[in-house]
Amino acid sequence: MMCALVIPDVRRLTSGIVFILLLTSAVRAEEVWLHDNTRLYGKVKAVGADGQLVIALPDGKDQVVPLESIVAIGYLGRTPLLIQTGTQEMRFLDGGRLRGLIVGTSGDRLKLETALAGAIDVDLAHLRGFVSLPLVGFSGRKAEELVDGDTGRASASVDQVLDRRGSVYPGVVRRVSRTELLLDHEELLQVVPVKVPYIAGVRLADAGRVSPPRMPGQVQVRITGRDDSMIQGTLKKIHLGQYHIAPSWEPGITLILDVNEIARVQVIGGRVQYLSQLEPITVKEKTILAPPQPYRMDAGSQGDALRIGNRRYPWGIGVHADSELTFAVDGRFNEFRADVGLAPRDDGRGSVVFSILGDGKELFKSEPVTGSRKEPLELKVAIAGVKLLTLQVNHFDQLDLGDAANWCAARVLR
Numbered sequence: 001m002m003c004a005l006v007i008p009d010v011r012r013l014t015s016g017i018v019f020i021l022l023l024t025s026a027v028r029a030e031e032v033w034l035h036d037n038t039r040l041y042g043k044v045k046a047v048g049a050d051g052q053l054v055i056a057l058p059d060g061k062d063q064v065v066p067l068e069s070i071v072a073i074g075y076l077g078r079t080p081l082l083i084q085t086g087t088q089e090m091r092f093l094d095g096g097r098l099r100g101l102i103v104g105t106s107g108d109r110l111k112l113e114t115a116l117a118g119a120i121d122v123d124l125a126h127l128r129g130f131v132s133l134p135l136v137g138f139s140g141r142k143a144e145e146l147v148d149g150d151t152g153r154a155s156a157s158v159d160q161v162l163d164r165r166g167s168v169y170p171g172v173v174r175r176v177s178r179t180e181l182l183l184d185h186e187e188l189l190q191v192v193p194v195k196v197p198y199i200a201g202v203r204l205a206d207a208g209r210v211s212p213p214r215m216p217g218q219v220q221v222r223i224t225g226r227d228d229s230m231i232q233g234t235l236k237k238i239h240l241g242q243y244h245i246a247p248s249w250e251p252g253i254t255l256i257l258d259v260n261e262i263a264r265v266q267v268i269g270g271r272v273q274y275l276s277q278l279e280p281i282t283v284k285e286k287t288i289l290a291p292p293q294p295y296r297m298d299a300g301s302q303g304d305a306l307r308i309g310n311r312r313y314p315w316g317i318g319v320h321a322d323s324e325l326t327f328a329v330d331g332r333f334n335e336f337r338a339d340v341g342l343a344p345r346d347d348g349r350g351s352v353v354f355s356i357l358g359d360g361k362e363l364f365k366s367e368p369v370t371g372s373r374k375e376p377l378e379l380k381v382a383i384a385g386v387k388l389l390t391l392q393v394n395h396f397d398q399l400d401l402g403d404a405a406n407w408c409a410a411r412v413l414r
Helices: 002-029 137-148
Strands: 030-034 039-047 052-056 062-066 070-074 088-092 097-106 109-114 118-123 127-132 159-163 168-176 180-185 191-195 199-203 220-225 230-239 242-247 255-258 262-268 272-274 282-285 316-320 323-328 335-342 351-358 361-365 377-382 388-395 404-413
Touching: 039 062, 097 118, 097 168, 097 230, 127 137, 137 159, 137 199, 159 180, 168 191, 220 242, 230 255, 316 323, 316 388, 335 351, 351 377, 361 377, 388 404
Parallel strands: none
Antiparallel strands: 030 039, 030 070, 039 052, 039 230, 052 062, 070 262, 088 097, 088 127, 097 109, 109 118, 127 199, 159 168, 159 199, 168 180, 180 191, 220 230, 220 262, 230 242, 242 255, 272 404, 282 323, 316 404, 323 388, 335 377, 335 404, 351 361, 351 388
């Protein structure tokens, strides 16, 4: 009789332990941010043909959520992947990046070994170029400027190679292997080998580039890996812990990404679109007395967290006056919203004016916002039919001293 009484208790205890383990696993797996600022905790199981995600909740039930209603999916407790010396980061024209090791070239295709997408090859026409990691010191700054800035536009038909001493070699990249790059040198008129470990960055010629897509015609995802790689494209399916994605830079192929290598999934073109998830199509930045401080996505222009007063924001754009960023929204959204203000400073310095333009027409202009203001200015601006949305910040009465401004939670809605 005693045994008969004990056995049911053990079974109940065992099932309880199993349930707790499953619950813990589900809660740790994914945090789903929805367009209405609510969150779901569960495990993304699959994506249907109608573009809806099936999410297993901690209570064992499934919930179906349209992909366009999701802002982002975060993987809790995901450990960042350490950067190894000698790794290259490919910079794509659509704003994506892919970290890995260059294996070699075959015609106009670059073969790579990556942690996020495995062994793949990429058409060079989709790349701005690549930088060598880690980016440190003078050569690191020069590599960033060369690949992503205007300093690399020496000639539309010439590639440029930057070594770690800061020297730039113009020419045409003929071949790249694990150990060396062969450059048809523009000035020496001969092929010059450059050892890959000595390369800080390579900017590919502008003439060979394929124009990147603007706002996608359908809902897409942007997947960020543990190694900080980022791939945008169409989510085709989720199966056995793997995301199958057709990248926007080459929709005809399918990349298979292991969920264990994914840190975050952002939805592009959904009901709510954060502008920090997009690449601006034009950028105009100019300082007067302050040193140049280019815009940053999801961070202040000085590399600090996005804040206004005591409020901190996970998404937004940090800029420094004078700044003008234009985004292609293609008439798909009805309203622009943001909390704006100056980055907090102890001396309260700074004064700027925020403006919103739609297709070149002024839709909103603020009164001067000063650094002494502790509360954000909340913006709601109608943008129905607007194809090009421009965010402007201009200095006011103190030239541009202390004019680090933040577009916090800047987003468009439909």
